[in-house]
Amino acid sequence: MTLDGLPPHRGGAEELARLLARALLAGRWQPGAAFPRELDLCAHFDVSRNQVRNALASLTATGLIERTAGRGTVVREINDWHLLDPQMSEWMVGLTHPDPQLVREIFAFRYSAEPVVARLAAQAVETQDLERLESAFQGMTRTATDPEARSLHVEYDVAFHDAIYLASHNLVWRQMGHLLRPSIIALIQGSQAQVHQFQAGLEDSLDRHGQVLEAIRHRAPEAAESAAREVLRRTAIDLGIVTDSPLQSATASPADAEG
Amino acid sequence: MTLDGLPPHRGGAEELARLLARALLAGRWQPGAAFPRELDLCAHFDVSRNQVRNALASLTATGLIERTAGRGTVVREINDWHLLDPQMSEWMVGLTHPDPQLVREIFAFRYSAEPVVARLAAQAVETQDLERLESAFQGMTRTATDPEARSLHVEYDVAFHDAIYLASHNLVWRQMGHLLRPSIIALIQGSQAQVHQFQAGLEDSLDRHGQVLEAIRHRAPEAAESAAREVLRRTAIDLGIVTDSPLQSATASPADAEG
DNA sequence: GCTTGCTAAAATGTCAGACATTTAATAGGC
DNA sequence: GCCTATTAAATGTCTGACATTTTAGCAAGC
Numbered sequence: 001m002t003l004d005g006l007p008p009h010r011g012g013a014e015e016l017a018r019l020l021a022r023a024l025l026a027g028r029w030q031p032g033a034a035f036p037r038e039l040d041l042c043a044h045f046d047v048s049r050n051q052v053r054n055a056l057a058s059l060t061a062t063g064l065i066e067r068t069a070g071r072g073t074v075v076r077e078i079n080d081w082h083l084l085d086p087q088m089s090e091w092m093v094g095l096t097h098p099d100p101q102l103v104r105e106i107f108a109f110r111y112s113a114e115p116v117v118a119r120l121a122a123q124a125v126e127t128q129d130l131e132r133l134e135s136a137f138q139g140m141t142r143t144a145t146d147p148e149a150r151s152l153h154v155e156y157d158v159a160f161h162d163a164i165y166l167a168s169h170n171l172v173w174r175q176m177g178h179l180l181r182p183s184i185i186a187l188i189q190g191s192q193a194q195v196h197q198f199q200a201g202l203e204d205s206l207d208r209h210g211q212v213l214e215a216i217r218h219r220a221p222e223a224a225e226s227a228a229r230e231v232l233r234r235t236a237i238d239l240g241i242v243t244d245s246p247l248q249s250a251t252a253s254p255a256d257a258e259g
Numbered sequence: 260m261t262l263d264g265l266p267p268h269r270g271g272a273e274e275l276a277r278l279l280a281r282a283l284l285a286g287r288w289q290p291g292a293a294f295p296r297e298l299d300l301c302a303h304f305d306v307s308r309n310q311v312r313n314a315l316a317s318l319t320a321t322g323l324i325e326r327t328a329g330r331g332t333v334v335r336e337i338n339d340w341h342l343l344d345p346q347m348s349e350w351m352v353g354l355t356h357p358d359p360q361l362v363r364e365i366f367a368f369r370y371s372a373e374p375v376v377a378r379l380a381a382q383a384v385e386t387q388d389l390e391r392l393e394s395a396f397q398g399m400t401r402t403a404t405d406p407e408a409r410s411l412h413v414e415y416d417v418a419f420h421d422a423i424y425l426a427s428h429n430l431v432w433r434q435m436g437h438l439l440r441p442s443i444i445a446l447i448q449g450s451q452a453q454v455h456q457f458q459a460g461l462e463d464s465l466d467r468h469g470q471v472l473e474a475i476r477h478r479a480p481e482a483a484e485s486a487a488r489e490v491l492r493r494t495a496i497d498l499g500i501v502t503d504s505p506l507q508s509a510t511a512s513p514a515d516a517e518g
Numbered sequence: 519g520c521t522t523g524c525t526a527a528a529a530t531g532t533c534a535g536a537c538a539t540t541t542a543a544t545a546g547g548c
Numbered sequence: 549g550c551c552t553a554t555t556a557a558a559t560g561t562c563t564g565a566c567a568t569t570t571t572a573g574c575a576a577g578c
Contacts, residue, residue: 050560086341328560
């Protein structure tokens with residue numbers, strides 16, 4: 001596979017890295033396949049070798065590619081990707097055709113993790129966290145009825161979930177807020193077709209979010225945990241993931257992913 | 260703070276990055292403080308600017324430092340560290356004096372997450388996963404009685420827990436196996452003093468690990484979840500973390516970390 | 519025929535020096 | 549006193565040459 005069709009780029013090595021990363025995330029190269037050589041990239045994008053090397057260094061750090069002196073650059077398989085790297089999340093945002101498997105896997109993770117995080121949040125929450133949660137929730141409410149403000153609504157949605165992770169007051173958990181962004185964005189893109197249905201579901205979704213907020217406000221761990229689970233059930237529907245126990249369906253049949 | 264006392268290094272930029280990272284992890288510089296300039300590092304370690312820049316690029320990617328053209332390099336605070344980056348875990352291994360807060364935070368995470376992962380593992384486990392688990396458990400058993408083989412025992416311990424994460428068959432969860440290594444290593448180092456007590460506790464620990472294995476083998480999610488929790492309770496004791504509800508104590512008092 | 523070893527090619531890795539850009543401090547003019 | 553140019557200091561970038569690692573090919577020798 002060559003570089004044909006990849007758009008030109010303006011700006012530094014970051015832009016180039018983003019470009020290549022998104023091509024990789026979209027599955028443009030098979031795992032194990034050879035990645036273009038440095039000089040070819042220099043020629044194709046008309047940039048210095050320095051920029052190419054910096055960009056490739058980022059891709060290496062996120063586990064997308066593997067480089068060996070003398071042999072060249074090869075594309076790594078999806079199991080080796082550092083999905084928890086914030087950089088990776090940035091690259092995923094706005095991906096026009098995200099890998100459906102990736103969306104499912106990330107959601108399955110959230111479905112199992114987020115209730116626990118909500119429980120922790122209810123135990124550790126402080127004033128500042130509540131302010132964040134309330135602000136985000138109010139933003140969601142305000143932008144719910146206006147179809148024009150959908151992208152803004154998504155931002156508040158991300159902020160709300162991120163606030164839950166932050167409220168856990170754990171150094172590790174709070175880093176995972178990044179994962180929300182691509183996941184929620186994918187949600188919004190997937191449901192572009194059925195807007196009416198979307199509007200109907202929004203009320204339900206909003207209500208469930210509110211219950212999480214209330215549970216955390218009252219420092220009720222059990223309630224927060226189950227309320228968060230309810231939110232994610234709603235999200236599963238919107239994502240088009242099988243409605244009953246999406247967790248099972250997403251994790252119990254990876255036999256073909258063993259290689 | 261200068262570079263005085265940092266040992267010389269032989270070998271590439273990776274070694275240099277490791278050296279600097281461990282100094283940062285050990286708290287040699289205060290958050291927000293200025294990090295040495297490129298040319299100073301070149302002079303002190305007698306390496307090319309290229310190597311220094313490559314090393315600093317790694318530190319930037321893991322969120323340890325922040326660089327700005329013209330201003331210089333500053334040390335970031337612990338909240339911004341990418342604790343989930345595999346690179347970071349590598350750097351942490353064998354840290355002689357790990358930050359106690361860090362150990363507590365990582366353990367608090369494991370305490371909340373690992374039971375859920377064990378539950379998933381019991382649902383998604385396959386033959387290959389069971390083989391990994393059994394192999395690791397047998398290794399733990401074999402090396403339990405011999406005080407000489409303690410470091411080997413730790414390796415099997417890490418392998419056992421990693422196998423649980425792998426058995427979840429989720430792309431996100433399975434990446435977190437890295438977090439185990441520094442956590443478990445810290446455990447072994449912390450209990451170096453009371454060896455007798457250690458030997459006594461080992462039997463208990465081993466027994467609890469075995470119950471997790473059995474629960475997963477029988478595909479019993481509930482049992483796996485509570486068995487995993489029991490393992491971590493034992494670990495909490497060995498880590499010297501407060502025995503009752505370590506989760507609370509580790510997360511409910513971060514008021515001083517707010518800045 | 520098989521192995522061994524040398525050689526050459528191709529790829530990534532490293533170096534050194536000059537130059538560009540960004541930022542902050544400083545001096546001067548009004 | 550405020551605004552603006554100048555200067556210094558730091559990181560960022562470019563370029564060309566060279567080093568190192570890996571692979572493949574080919575040839576000599578058993």
